[in-house]
Amino acid sequence: MLMEALLVALWAALCGIDKYDVALNIHRPLITGTVVGLIMGDLQTGLMAGAAMELAWLGLVPNAGAQPPDVCIGAIIGTVFVILTGENPEVGIGIAMPFAVAMQSLVVLLFTAFAPVMHKCDEYAKRCDTRGIDNMLYLGLGVRALIYAVVAFLPVYFGAETAAAIVALLPEEVLAGLSAAGRMMPAIGFAMLLKIMLKKEVAAYFFIGFVLVTYLKLPVLAIAILGTCIAVLDYMMRSERQQTVAQAQPASAHGDFSDGI
């Protein structure tokens, strides 16, 4: 079992990278189930289990930093379970779901824990140390791959039941609290942006954007188009005024105001 568990872990590490970067989409249950089936020596069952889980979880994709249950870890554990026990893929989905949810919490935790890395990057920026900034990215990729590998390895090696008992031990409030904190955290990034961008004469535009989402529920694209229109109008009006001022000056030298507006 060790060999299979190691190979599955290696595949999971690749999927961990692929889930957020590169997007070969090998982490989707359809492909991952098939590959895990191949590793476990039952390609056909893996293929069917992967396809079944894919159809069940089609909608679970990350949007704007919000994390749905992790379909990749779910597919790996579900497929292994189905192959080892000979149960239906539907049972596999039920077994895999707690892991997918637990993995989601772990990813939230990882994304929270990586916030301080940005301050390290700031220091590198000051010293023009681009290699340092590069390395911080590789660190992020490495840690993520490692977490996926470990989480995939344990259930395959120790059996899903033992692993489920471990998952049950995680303190629910702390995980829920951290994920709530994660959803609040972009406020810090926005505060830093506002510190630089917010000036009295343009501050109103921040609230215009805010109100358009909050009350009118407009999509961000609509607001960006509207914002572009306002920006273009502002630009046109001001450059026109600049031209009028520029034209008015030589004109006044001749004492001719006839074409002034």
Added chain:
Amino acid sequence: MASNTAYVNDIAEGKALVDGVSDEILNQDYFEDQSKEEVITKKDLWNISIRGLFMEGNFNYERMQAGGWAYTLIPILKKIHKNKNDLAKSLKMHLELFNASPKLFTFIVGLVAAMEQNKEKPSTIRSLKVAAMGPTGGIGDAIDHMTLMPITLGIGASIALDGSVAGPFVFFFLYQMIHFPLYFWLTFYGYQSGVNALAQLKEKTVLLSRAATILGLTVVGALSASFIKISTPLVVEAGQATVHIQTDLLDKIMPNLLPLGFVFMMYYLVQKGKSPSGLIGLTMVIGIAGKYLGIL
């Protein structure tokens, strides 16, 4: 400037400066070296596009994709900014909050590359990049998650359910046939659009920067309302009446009141000089305590 000549060699060898550039210089809103040579080649655009594939490598909740965004741009920034103060300034600005669709953000990469090359003011570049990131998120989700992904996966899965191993392959190739060409093309398209637009807008940088700020701030306001999610499940029993604090009270005053309040609390603390690391710790404490007390 002797120090700067030494710097050019250092950068070529990939060495870091011993002393960091001072905050005073970092906060200046212009690039010292205003030479606008066209240094970006096709090869550079390919290079940054490939690096861009790893733009979520150190995704985090404080600045989201900022680390990967800066990582993507590094090769061209090094090529454009031969002045160490300018490079530090630019890197620092590109490490600010960024979040866009990883599949479509290459358009912004190309656009920003053109702006950096034209030595636009950092504030203008920031505003435009911030304004562009919101829509690519929305369009990206609509194209990728709502359309391309379900269709290609649906086709692949149905073939697989018939017992054919072709299923996963069909999904893989159908998806990538659209994903990769679009992804790389957008870098070149963004760059060319940027170069053309900037050529028309030259000599009006003050107005351009004002217009960009208007657009940027509008989108930041919109994103604050959609990215930050805070609500309370708190229920107050007052005799016969039960009051759901979120839906019956806060939402009646203004929806998204808590996210807005939290942004400005953070803004206030940042202005007070509190470090972002401290604010992250504070947010985590609030999150966990909030769950235990049942107010979050």
